[in-house]
Amino acid sequence: MKPRNKFLIGGALILSAVAFLAINAVNATGVYYLTPTELSEKIAGDSTFYDVGVKVGANVVPGSIVRQPGGREVTFDMTDGSKTYKVVYRGIAPDTFTDSVEVVVEGRLHPDQVFHATVLLAKCASRYEGLPDRPDFNNDYDPRLSYAN
Amino acid sequence: MILVGELSLWVALLMAVWATTVSFAGATTRRADLIASGERGVYAVAAMTILAALGLWTAIFTHDFSIKYVASFTSANLPKVYLFTSLWAGQAGSLLFWMLVLSVFAAIAVFTNRTRHRELMPYVTGTMAFVMVFFLATLCLGANPFERLDWVPPDGRGMNPQLQNPGMAIHPPMLYLGFIATTVPFAFAIGALFTRRLNSEWLVAVRRWTLLAWFFLTIGIVLGMWWAYVELGWGGYWAWDPVENASLLPWLTLTAFLHSVMVQEKRGMLRKWNVTLIIASFLLTILGTFITRSGIIASVHSFAQSPIGPWFVGFLILGITVSAYLVTTRLKDLKSEAVLESMVSREAAFLYNNLVLVGIAFSVLWGTLFPVISEAVRGDRITVGPPFFNTVNVPLGLLLLLLTGVGPLIAWRRASVSNLRRQFTVPAAGAVIVGGLLVAAGMRNGYALVSYVLAVFVAGTIVQEFYKGVKARKSMYGESLNLALFRLIGRNRRRYGGYIVHAGIVIIFAAFAGYAFKTEHDVTMKAGDSVTLTDPWGKSWTFTSQGISQYDVLNREVTAMALETRREGKSVGIITSERRQYFAGSDPMSRVPTFQPSTEVGIHGSFGQDVYLTLVGVAGEGAGEIRIAFNPLVRWVWLGGFMMAIGGLIVMWPQAERRRRESGYVTQLAPEHDMVGAER
Numbered sequence: 074m075k076p077r078n079k080f081l082i083g084g085a086l087i088l089s090a091v092a093f094l095a096i097n098a099v100n101a102t103g104v105y106y107l108t109p110t111e112l113s114e115k116i117a118g119d120s121t122f123y124d125v126g127v128k129v130g131a132n133v134v135p136g137s138i139v140r141q142p143g144g145r146e147v148t149f150d151m152t153d154g155s156k157t158y159k160v161v162y163r164g165i166a167p168d169t170f171t172d173s174v175e176v177v178v179e180g181r182l183h184p185d186q187v188f189h190a191t192v193l194l195a196k197c198a199s200r201y202e203g204l205p206d207r208p209d210f211n212n213d214y215d216p217r218l219s220y221a222n
Numbered sequence: 223m224i225l226v227g228e229l230s231l232w233v234a235l236l237m238a239v240w241a242t243t244v245s246f247a248g249a250t251t252r253r254a255d256l257i258a259s260g261e262r263g264v265y266a267v268a269a270m271t272i273l274a275a276l277g278l279w280t281a282i283f284t285h286d287f288s289i290k291y292v293a294s295f296t297s298a299n300l301p302k303v304y305l306f307t308s309l310w311a312g313q314a315g316s317l318l319f320w321m322l323v324l325s326v327f328a329a330i331a332v333f334t335n336r337t338r339h340r341e342l343m344p345y346v347t348g349t350m351a352f353v354m355v356f357f358l359a360t361l362c363l364g365a366n367p368f369e370r371l372d373w374v375p376p377d378g379r380g381m382n383p384q385l386q387n388p389g390m391a392i393h394p395p396m397l398y399l400g401f402i403a404t405t406v407p408f409a410f411a412i413g414a415l416f417t418r419r420l421n422s423e424w425l426v427a428v429r430r431w432t433l434l435a436w437f438f439l440t441i442g443i444v445l446g447m448w449w450a451y452v453e454l455g456w457g458g459y460w461a462w463d464p465v466e467n468a469s470l471l472p473w474l475t476l477t478a479f480l481h482s483v484m485v486q487e488k489r490g491m492l493r494k495w496n497v498t499l500i501i502a503s504f505l506l507t508i509l510g511t512f513i514t515r516s517g518i519i520a521s522v523h524s525f526a527q528s529p530i531g532p533w534f535v536g537f538l539i540l541g542i543t544v545s546a547y548l549v550t551t552r553l554k555d556l557k558s559e560a561v562l563e564s565m566v567s568r569e570a571a572f573l574y575n576n577l578v579l580v581g582i583a584f585s586v587l588w589g590t591l592f593p594v595i596s597e598a599v600r601g602d603r604i605t606v607g608p609p610f611f612n613t614v615n616v617p618l619g620l621l622l623l624l625l626t627g628v629g630p631l632i633a634w635r636r637a638s639v640s641n642l643r644r645q646f647t648v649p650a651a652g653a654v655i656v657g658g659l660l661v662a663a664g665m666r667n668g669y670a671l672v673s674y675v676l677a678v679f680v681a682g683t684i685v686q687e688f689y690k691g692v693k694a695r696k697s698m699y700g701e702s703l704n705l706a707l708f709r710l711i712g713r714n715r716r717r718y719g720g721y722i723v724h725a726g727i728v729i730i731f732a733a734f735a736g737y738a739f740k741t742e743h744d745v746t747m748k749a750g751d752s753v754t755l756t757d758p759w760g761k762s763w764t765f766t767s768q769g770i771s772q773y774d775v776l777n778r779e780v781t782a783m784a785l786e787t788r789r790e791g792k793s794v795g796i797i798t799s800e801r802r803q804y805f806a807g808s809d810p811m812s813r814v815p816t817f818q819p820s821t822e823v824g825i826h827g828s829f830g831q832d833v834y835l836t837l838v839g840v841a842g843e844g845a846g847e848i849r850i851a852f853n854p855l856v857r858w859v860w861l862g863g864f865m866m867a868i869g870g871l872i873v874m875w876p877q878a879e880r881r882r883r884e885s886g887y888v889t890q891l892a893p894e895h896d897m898v899g900a901e902r
Contacts, residue, residue: 076562080570084577087621091581094614095588102609105602106593128605145744145847165744165838165849 104128104179109156112182128179129158129188135172151176151188158182162190170195224286227277228368231318234270234325235358237263238351245348249416257344264332264347267354268325275322278315278367282308288374291315291367297380299777304381307391311381313515313530314367316394320511321357323395323402328354331406331431339427345413346406353405356537364530383778383804383820389449393442397469400439401507404472406431408504411497415548418555420493425483428500430874432479435503437870439473444863455821455836457742457851459859462611467590468510471583475503478579481572481629488634489569490559494549495576497556501545506583508538513590564636571629578622585614620672623731626724627680630717631687649682673735680728684721691718715872722869729862736855744838747785748845757852759830764788768796770846779803783837783846787826799824799837799848832856 106128107115115122131151138149146163147170160178170176170193179192241263248256278291282305287293295311296304310316328350335343361367384390407428414424446469447459460466479499485492512534549556562569588595589606596604631645657675665671688707691714695706711718739758747753749769756762768784782800786793800822824835831854838847 076564076570079565080562080573083565083574087574087577088581091585091614091618094617095585098610098613099589099592099604099606102613103592103596103604103606106605107603165847 106130106177108153109151109158110153112158113156116182123182123184126179126181128177130175130177131158132175133170133172138172140166147193151178158186158188160188160190162193164191164193166193167195223280224277224289224368227274227280228366230270230273230277231358231362231366231368234267234274234321235355235362237266237270238354238358241267241351242348242355245344245351249344249348257347260344260347260351261332261336264325264328264351264354267351267358268329271318271322271325271358275309275318278309278318279306281368282306285378287376287378288370289367290369290371293371293375293378295378295381297378297777300378300381301386301776303391304386307385308381310394310398311385314361314365314369316398317357317361317365317530318367319395320398320402321354321361323398324350324354324357324405327402327406331409335427339423341417341419342410342413342424342427345416346409349409349412350405353409356533360530360533364533380777380804383802384453386804387449387453389445389453393445393449396438396445397442400435400437400442401469401472401510403431403435403438404476404500404504404507407435407500411500412545412548415497415552418552420497420552420555422487425486425496429483432476432483432500433870433874436473436476436480437867437874439469439476440863440866440870443469443473444860444866447863448860451856452823452825453820455823457740457834457836457849457853458737459856462586462589462608464590465514467586468506468513471510471586472503472506474579474583474586475499475506478576478583479503481579482576485569485572491562491569492573493556493558494553497549499576499580501541501549505538505541505545508534508541512538566632566637566642568629568632568634568637571625571632575622575625575629578618578625582615582618582622585618586611589614616669619731620669620676623673623676623680623728626727627676627683630721630724631683645683645686648686649679652682653679667735667738670735670738673731677728677732677735680724684725684728687721688718711872715875719869719872719874722872723866724869726862726865726867726869729858729865733855733858733862736858737853739854740851742849742851744847744849746841746845746847748843751845753850755850755852757831757833758854761790763833763852764791765797765850767846770840770844777804779805781837781840783848785824785835785848787833794826797824797826797833797835799835801837801839827857829857830854 104126105115107130109129109131112127112129129151131153134150134152134157138147140147145165146161147166148159148161150157151160152158162178162180174195177192177194178188178190180188180190182188241260244256244263245260248254248258248260281289281292282296285292285296285298291312291314295308295315300308308315310319328347331350332343332347335346339346410424410428410431414420443466446466450461451457451459476499479496482492482496482499486496512531515530515534562573564570589610593603593605596602627649628646633641653675656678657671660671660674665674688710691710692703692706695701695710696703699706699709701709711722741758743753743755745753745765747765747767749767752764752766754762754764765785765787768786770781770783772779772781774780780800780802782798784796784798787795787797802820802822804820821836824837826833831852834851834853836849836851838849841847
């Protein structure tokens, strides 16, 4: 056999190994990325979905964050506007996790409708972009109010 | 000055359109006056863009908060150095910075080639000018850094504290320099395709530019890892985040090119492949920028959603279409001049190296885009994370490491058994011995074991090469050891610089493998409490809390926890981790907090491991929550990155003409038809 063909066979072997690894790894490690509404629809359609680990992107309901003393456990509500779930997260919340940020949680929804998260990522919309808020010139301007968000 | 800056952006856009038009027109009609005008147009674009950047810097330094960009990213109390770097802290400014570098690079490329490659240059100039048209149009119409607000805020919002870090001040410019430097080789590739001058001419012209791009990308990526490690406080340096992947993709294809180009120079093979790799590298930088800025893929780094996404998609589609058309219509001119003669040869090793690098690039691209692909195909958005990338890329990376050892030593065309025996006996024996020792010492992690065995093998081949080279010089010229080593590298920069890069790679792989042995402990301590932990090397560490303190520094409030640290009973000092709250305004009574609090980790580093402390929070009554991690061998990642940069510099360093001839440098770059059949 010509070396060129041998090389092509070897190359095809490598590339198919890459493809096999890539497809297999997607099936083994890929997770659904849903909104709370999509999650509730999936659950309604198929109750075995409780056992599937999913990622959910949602907003934190302002004022709903409760931190256990010691800071190891935090509970909060997340919503996409139409569906709200309570979330329990055991672990260290990131610096960016505050009221009214967008979060991505990874974990499982339990049948009691509480989402148990193992990963909590906070995405602040204003992390890299943003303006100082426009003051309302009719009232006494207290910059503290406008920056508090 | 600010107004001048804004206006000069528009003038630059017109100039770039002019330069594109007359360059291509001059190229097809062969009119020298048009060609010369196009080249002068590129200089004019550069001058105008420099003016625009000076305009924005003026606005930033004079705190003109009526300009949206200035109000969004700076504040009156921001330190000067960060005022300077805020030019690339946000979307519009970083695009202007991109354009600034691009225009300067284009001007340099035109100037240095003013008497060379005259057939190619009109197309090269036109292509670069067209890329600049795109960036300038995006700036003027999509994301104008000079956009004004209809009111003037009393102070700006300030810079994100996590960007207020020396690493962050230089990491983005380095990446940009690397990204942007791929434009010049891309333009030469397009020029070569247009003119059908597809021999080694264009490769010689772009050699230094591809090295430059690779060099800056390497530095940028390693600095980004370092920044993530010391600033973000999660204890790692690589998370397979889409933005990180975006910087890795062109690095992979450029690395592949730097190897496959040698096969074309020596044997006249792989011409299609080389053109494709260069085009792919450039388009991947555009894709990467698009991923970073459009918000299409959820990333922790993502910029806010912005209107410039469609601009980049359009440009990407245009680039792919034109390149694909040019390559497919010129397949005949891209025919190989030689055939692969043996599977056991350097050509074959380089081909496999290229396949693996491109395979890694494909899998990274696939994983990064998977949420978009799965949503389009199946309707469900499915994401893949670090487990995906590690499953696929760890085996591929190890294969690559093996090839790093084999490629440089195996003979061209066909390796004989004696060649193999001579080159690989010692390194292979060393690898087997070290592997046995590691197993005997109790290491059971499969991937880590393979990594170390391969690392020793590759390191062995490199040491052997230096040893043989120095020995030969010593006996031939009677030089001292140091002089022989210095001359060996100096007279064969490409070869020995390459080995130094490989040594850096080996060190980085060994450091990655060490990370598998990381341990973490979460503890809560009041002042005076202490905890004793065992590190991965089996040494015991005692940490004693010195309590929590709070104080102000410059533009931030700091909460700090200090731990008195002892290793095996001997004090190594105090390690401090901080949480910082930044504020705006200089008056202590009226200052207001900005951004979320950020964490400053405490690191006690050594070559064995980093002791890495993260203050998580305060738990009342002066007790602090702290995470103590032992991260083995992390320092070697930075060291390996440094070696790669040094090796890259050695390869790039200009060589005097006489020396070049002496070391065979010139003959290596001779047109390939002279080389075919001339076995060296």
